[in-house]
Amino acid sequence: MDNHNSGHSEHSEHNDGHIAEAHHPSYGINVLVWIGLIALTSITVSVSGINLGSLALTVALIIATVKTMFVINFFMHLKFDNKVFKIFVGVCMLIFIVVLVLTFFDLTFRYE
Amino acid sequence: MSQNIDTSQQEIHEVHIHRDDFGSKMGMWLFLFTEVLLFGGMFILYASYRFIYPNEFVLAASELDMLMGAVNTVILLTSSLTVVLGIVALQKNNKKLCMFFMWVTVVCGLLFLVNKYFEWGAKFHHGIYPKGPALQDMSEGEVMYFGLYYVMTGLHGLHIVVGLAFIGFVMWQIKKDILTSTNFQRLENAGLYWHLVDIIWIFLFPLFYLIH
Incomplete structure (x- = not known):
């Protein structure tokens, strides 16, 4: 309990950051990201039907990476973190x- | 000690001060990196064997049901969305809506597992399992493909089960008002775990189902 005060001030700093980050939670943006993810999934499925040869794997991995970026940045809030x-x-x-x-x-x- | 007890009443009001949301989040991210280490090793193994047996992998992948894989992808993406919406709802102090979204997540997770059960069941039915009749007639590359398929989707399925348990635990804490609109980091951690499991599937799906 001795360092209660210093702990307090340090923590309130974190809390401020946290509150600022949680300040504008919104449903809309996440739904938009989900629509994007579903669209990318249908693109990757339909593209796999085309014979792209050696390019097919590259295209599939690029689409998967883009999807991952959406999930990490928006669903996992990394963009605002x-x-x-x-x-x-x-x-x-x-x-x-x-x-x-x-x-x-x-x-x-x-x-x- | 007695002094501590005297002040403890007063501290109950400030109990949130001792909470470290930032540290909690950092701990979760560090744990997620160990998961990347686990699955990353397997993805590298997959890449290596696909490099050695490109044609065998294409042949073996034709056994997989692409529609089933696509449906499971949509299910997982949707469950990821509902977790995030649940977090937003709790932040907005709408406990009821939060619980609704979390239940949808749980149902999606269970649906994913049911699909996996039927998928694996169909493979077993065709004799594709360790020492199975169909597998013994296959080339080394195809056996390797199915080995990786079972281990990687199996481990991923196990992560779905753990994620569901984590989400169930967090839901119980929301119900008991242990987690609230000002104390939701644990829900967010459960979400982070669930999203990582989703990301792993985002890569498993094209690598196993979409090879032609």
């Missing part, structure tokens, strides 16, 4: 891509 979470997610994605690319360096040259 503290900068530290944006950096976290960015670093996490970067690490995943680096490991994926390094794996493919191995695969490409191993089965040559």
Whole structure:
């Protein structure tokens, strides 16, 4: 309880941020994002019917990534969130891509 | 100690001060990154085997019901929406509407699992299961595809079950007014988990169902 005061002031700062963020919760924007996600799903299904050859996987992954961006930014509120979470997610994605690319360096040259 | 007890009455009113919503959210995000580590490894495994067996993967994927996958995608996306709407409703202090949206989420999650049950059931019926008759006639690449299919969609299904339990727990706390319009971080954490499970499906769907 000794540091109650300092804890208090620190926390009220966080609370302010939180209240500011939660200040304008709205149904509409989320419904719009959902419509977008459903539209992208039908696009990815119909595109898969066209024979795009080697491009098909790229197109499917791009659409999936766009959908993910919508979910992360709006449904998970990252767009309105503290900068530290944006950096976290960015670093996490970067690490995943680096490991994926390094794996493919191995695969490409191993089965040559 | 006695002094503490004296002041405890007074502190009940300020109990929210000791709550750390920011830390709670950060803890949830860090946990989600460990989930990315878990599924990320599997996606890399998938990418590697698809690279080695491109034609076998196309052949094996033709066994999957694309419509079923698409329906499940729509179900999960909708459940993600209703979680967010539930959070908005609680923030607007509309507990009844919040509970309604959360129930829709639970129903969507259960529908997803029912579809998965029928989907897996159909595969089993065709002899596609470990040591199953159909699987033994398949090439190594096709067996690999179905191995990945069962492990990845199975683990994802398990996450749906855990997500439903988390949402159920949070709903109980909303009902008991433990979570309110000023104290909703735990509901948001349940939402974050549910959205991550949704994101994983967003990638599983094209990678397993939409290969031609």
